[in-house]
Amino acid sequence: MNKLLTTMFALAVACVTVSAQAQKVTGSVENGAKKTAMCVGCHGIIGYxxxxxxxxxxxxxxxxxxxxxSSALAAYKNGDRKHPTMRAIADSLTEQDMADLAAYYAQLGMKDQAALPATPKTPNETVQALITRDKDNSCTKCHGANFSTPNDGTVPKLAGQHADYLTVALKSYKVDGHGVVGRSNAVMGGQAKKFSNAEIKQLASYIGGLPGDVKTVPESRFHRAD
Incomplete structure (x- = not known):
């Protein structure tokens, strides 16, 4: 009897796993382009x-x-990332909406994107020491030698991102137990807490000055591109 129950349980787990895999959401660029109304007011204005x-x-x-x-939007929705505006927007999105928006923005502006250098310009000694402070878990281990080739899809491209945003984002990983500020991520929390805010600003300034894929692309139906 126990053997039969064990077999039935294993089959049930297998069915659930197969079902979950079959239901994996695939994003549509075309559909994502129709869902950006809540995004372009901030992310579609250069320098906003x-x-x-x-x-x-x-x-x-x-x-x-x-x-x-997709993972960032999900983190805002489930509260792992605390930001009132982004939480409200993410709450209004379904998993399919997130996948569609992600598919759309991933390809936006990439048609004529030049290949990035495999290795970036050498930082000064101070910044290099910060990057490699934890030899087993240096910044480049996850984000890539050029900070634009992450080792995992859930890890962001950082090169060329706004330095002031990177500074704020990194500092948010140091915040614990705050109601509306902070980001919960065991790896990034452990790393960010090793640096002072002044050191974070130095890192962000260097990374933000590197050539990267990320950009702001104004949408003509809402904003002028010039």
């Missing part, structure tokens, strides 16, 4: 600045990986 939790440029998301965009 947010004021929470401090004044900084909103991140460039065109050219970012689809997997990362």
């Amino acid at each position: 600045q947010a004021s929470f939790p401090e004044i900084h440029k909103v991140p460039m998301i065109a050219g970012q990986s689809a997997t990362y965009i």
Whole structure:
């Protein structure tokens, strides 16, 4: 009897696993293009600045990986990332919406994108020491030698991103137990807490100055491109 129950349980688990895999959401670029109304007001304006939790440029998301965009939106929705505006927007999105938007922004502006150098310009000694402070888990281990070739889809491309945004984002991983500020990520939390805010700003300045894929692409139906 126990053997039969064990077999039935194993079959049930297998069926659930197969069902979950079969239901994996695939994003549509075409559908994503129709769902950007809540995005372009911030992410579609070159140089647009947010004021929470401090004044900084909103991140460039065109050219970012689809997997990362989906995972970031999901993190805002489930509360792992605390940001009132992004939480409200993410709450209104279905899993399919997230996948569609991610697919759209991942390819936006990438048609004529030049190949990035495999290795970036050498940082000064101070910044190099910060990058390799943890030899077993240096910044480039996850984000790539050029900070634009992540080792996993859920890891963002950082090269060329706004330095002030990177500074705010990295500092948010150091925040624990705050109601509306902070990001929950065991790996990034452990890494960010090793640096002072001044050191984070130095890292962000270097990484933000590297050539990268991410960009802001104004949409003509809402904003002029010039």
